[in-house]
Structures are given as structure tokens and as C-alpha cells.
Amino acid sequence: MKFREKIITELICIVIIFLFFLVNSVYQKDTPVTKMYNVYLDGEVIGSIKDKNALYALIDERQQTIKDKYHVESVYPPNGLEIVEEFSYNPKVSDLNDIYNDIEKTNDFTIYGYKVHVSESTDHQAFDINILDKSVLEEAIKKFILAFVSESDYNNYINGTQEELDDIGHIYEDMDILEDITIKESYISINDKIYENSDELAQELLFGFNYQEHSYTIKEGDTIESISEANTLNTQEFLIANPKYTSKDSLLTVGDKVNITLIAPQLSFSYDINEIEEVVTEFNTKIERDNTQSPSYFKITQQGVNGLKIQEKRYTVVNGEPNTSVDVKDREIIREVVDQITVRGRVDSVWGFQSIQDTGSGWRWPTGNPFAVTSEFAWRWGKQHNGMDISGTGWGSKIYAANDGVVVYASSTCPDNGSYPNNCGGGYGNYVVIDHGNNYYTLYGHMLQNLAVKNGQRVSRGQVVGYMGNSGQSKGTHLHFGFSIGNPTNGGGSWQNPRNLFR
Secondary structure, eight states: OHHHHHHHHHHHHHHHHHHHHHHHHHHHHHSOOEEEEEEEETTEEEEEESOHHHHHHHHHHHOHHHHHHHTOSOOBOOTTEEEEEEEESSOOOOOHHHHHHHHHTTOOOEEEEEEEEEOOOSSOOOEEEEESOHHHHHHHHHHHHTTTSOHHHHHHHHHTOOOOOSSSEEEEEEEEESSOEEEEEEEEETTSOEEOOHHHHHHHHHHOTTOOOOEEEOOTTOOHHHHHHHTTOOHHHHHHHOTTOOSTTOOOOTTOEEEOOOOOOSSOEEEEEEEEEEEEEOOOEEEEEETTSOTTOEEEEEOOBOEEEEEEEEEEEETTEEOSOOEEEEEEEEEOOBOEEEEEEOOEEEETTEEEEOOOOOOOOSSOSSOEEEEOSEEETTEEEOSEEEESSOTTOEEEOSSSEEEEEEEOOSOSEEESSOOGGGGTOEEEEEEOSTTEEEEEEEEOSOOSOOTTOEEOTTOEEEEBBEEEEOSSSBEEEEEEESOGGGTOOEEEOGGGGGO
């Protein structure tokens, strides 16, 4: 009996299921399938609609404020909105206004524009910016470039109208932005930063994003050099920030305001310069001793004459800063250098921990010829550059002691090829420090490992101390020549402008 009841129960269930599918099939044949759209906001369903275009139109219609602010014709849903098509026999349609109200609560609509991606480079991290018009980016990049070169030079380069370089002057070659810049169409959130003005974008590309401008009011007696020095700028950086002034000797008007914001370029504008210039070669002073005369005896027996030559050099500049490695060659010697010879009486001096004969010889240039100074003793990107960068004589060329003295430090532990940044040798790479007496010290940095001197060695003016290289924190073959009052190797000393030694 129990078995029979079980069979009957199962048959009844089968009949019920059959009847359900039969009725449902008949119902579906009589009921049309409806295409619907489920609306998702940030991954959650907020309703279903029959016409997605009606939702787009409602959003566009009600966001006139956004249209007016950004001067656009259409406003679009947030990027987090997704509309998915589906088919249903018994759709439940949401009120369009209710869905719109849910979207409006996010306060995150979009407008059509362009997303610009700037790739990572040696000096800069990658970043993105949003624009509505490609011309904003094009004009901003041009304004950025014109902070570093004149408009006439830029236009002549772009138009191919530069004059041939046969005489004194310069031409530009290989102008380029080193970063890769890609532009793609995008729907941009109104909550993201959108650049509508090329001036604003150009300023931020030059001074950094969200920078704060600092100004200074010109006072009586101010010069571009004095203002720059007081505000940790070099004159080139001042001129970049204030393009109305064409040189460090430009006249200033008392009461005018100037921009003293430190530039922090977000792009790397690179170009090569091929330049022909007239160069004065200053004469050396040679001292001869007449031991029969008193220490106060002084007589010039041969008057010094500065040399004059035509020199050609080629170098790369990035954001206004010349590369430390320069190719230099002499084209024509107009006037040969004549050294000055001075006769003095005998004099002895005792200095430091050594007792040596004071030859009285003048300071000599620490490299051979031809050379070029690529960076002076000055502020550079907000930091003091404590010396001169000298290039042009090439890899492995001789470096000379600027005067008599004793080597107090010689370090040769760094690889010959440096990089940036690089703290080997405190950034100086392989370097030598010489004590010249009278509390004067000179430093010779970025040399090759095979130094020509060692600690405690006495050297004479013009003696080879090492060879030009690219060690430590360096971007190219050059010599960093520093001059300090006080010993710089023990954290003391005060760096001075090395040019003062030759004046």
C-alpha cells in the first residue's frame, strides 16, 4: 500500500509540472518579448528603462549649468554608469526621473574631451591631464618652449629659415620634447581637473602642478643678478620666469613686480646648439724671482696680452641647462696669448703643515684648450652649484693643479661612468682637493679613476692631477672645479666663485 501511494504522489507531481510548463508556454506565445535596459551605477542596479536614449537626453537637458561652465553642447552620464540590454516577458519599468535623481546625487557627470598621457622620463614621473580642445595643449607646449628659446629662433627652426652658420652666431638643431605624449578621446568627469586655458596649462608645465607664484617688488638699486641671488635663482631661471626681460642687464623699474618662483619643468624640452663665438683667452701671469732684491721688489718685464680666437661649439640644452659635455674646436686664432712676466724679490712663507717656497705664481686654468664653461658658480634649480663645470677638452684630457700646494684628499673609488642622481664620492665621483696655503683650497671632480696624484703629495702649478671623466653625479664628460676658503673635506670651508681666482 505504501508503495502504491508513493507512485500516485509522483504521478501527480509530474502532471502538475507538465501543466505548469504548458500554461507558461501558452502565455509566452501570447505575450511579446520586450527589450529592456538595466541601469547600473557603480556596479549596483538602480532601475530598468525601455529607452536608454531618453535617459541620455534627460541628463543632457537638465545639466545646462555644466554646459555653460565648460562651453560644451552636451553633458553625458558619469563614467560609473552602465546600461545593459536584456529581454523580458514581464518588464518592470522604473520611473526615468527616479533614475535621474539617483544619478544626480553623485554630482559626477561627464563631458566629451581628451585625456593626455605624458610618459615617464629620466627627470619626470608620468602624468595625465584633461583638455576639451587639442589646441589648448598645442598652444601650452609652444608657450612652454618659448620660455627657453626666442620666438624668432623657434619660428626659424620650425619653418626651416635659419641662416647658415658661417660667421658669429648660432643655429638650433633637433628641437624636441623628450617625453612621449599621447592623446585619446575620453569622457571626462567634471570632478577632474580640466584645462581650458593654454596659459594656465603652460604655467603649470613650467612651474609644477598646483604651484604657488611668488613675486618680488623691485627696489632702488636692484639688478636681475641681485634679485636672483637673494631668491635662490640663477639669472637664466629669472629670465625664464620673466620673459619680458631679455638679458641679465635689462633695466628694471622700481615698483614693478617680478616672478621669483623657482621653475620646476614637467616636460623636458631638448635642443642642440651649434654656435660660433668670439672668445677672449686671458693671459697667465708668470713670476720670476730675483733673490738679490728685497721682498717688496716688483717689476713687470713683459706685459700680458689676452688672446682672441673664433671658437665653434656644439652642445645639448635641456630646459635651459646646457649638458655638461660639450664639443669645442678652435676655428681661427685672431691674436695669440702673451703671458705676463713679473719679477719679484725673494719671499718665504710657512703655511699649513708644510714649509715650502712661495713662488708667487698666479692661478692657471685647470684644463687645456679649447674649453667651454657649461655651468657657472650659481644657484641651479634651487640649489647652489658650488663650482664651475668645464668641458670641451674631452674624455681623458689632462686636469692641472691651479696653483702650488699639497694634496689633502684624493678619492678614486667610483666607476668612470657616472649617472644622475649618484652619490659616489659625495656626488663628485673621483676627485682631488689641494691645499694652496692662505686657507685656499681647490677641488677637481668627476675625474677618471687613474688619478695622477695621491694624498700628501706636493704639487706645483700646472702639474697633472688627473684626467677628465664622467664619474659620480654627472651627465657627461666634464670637470667640476671648486674653490673654497677653508678645508671642504672635513665639512668646513666656504665655497667661493672660482672665477675670482683669475681676476
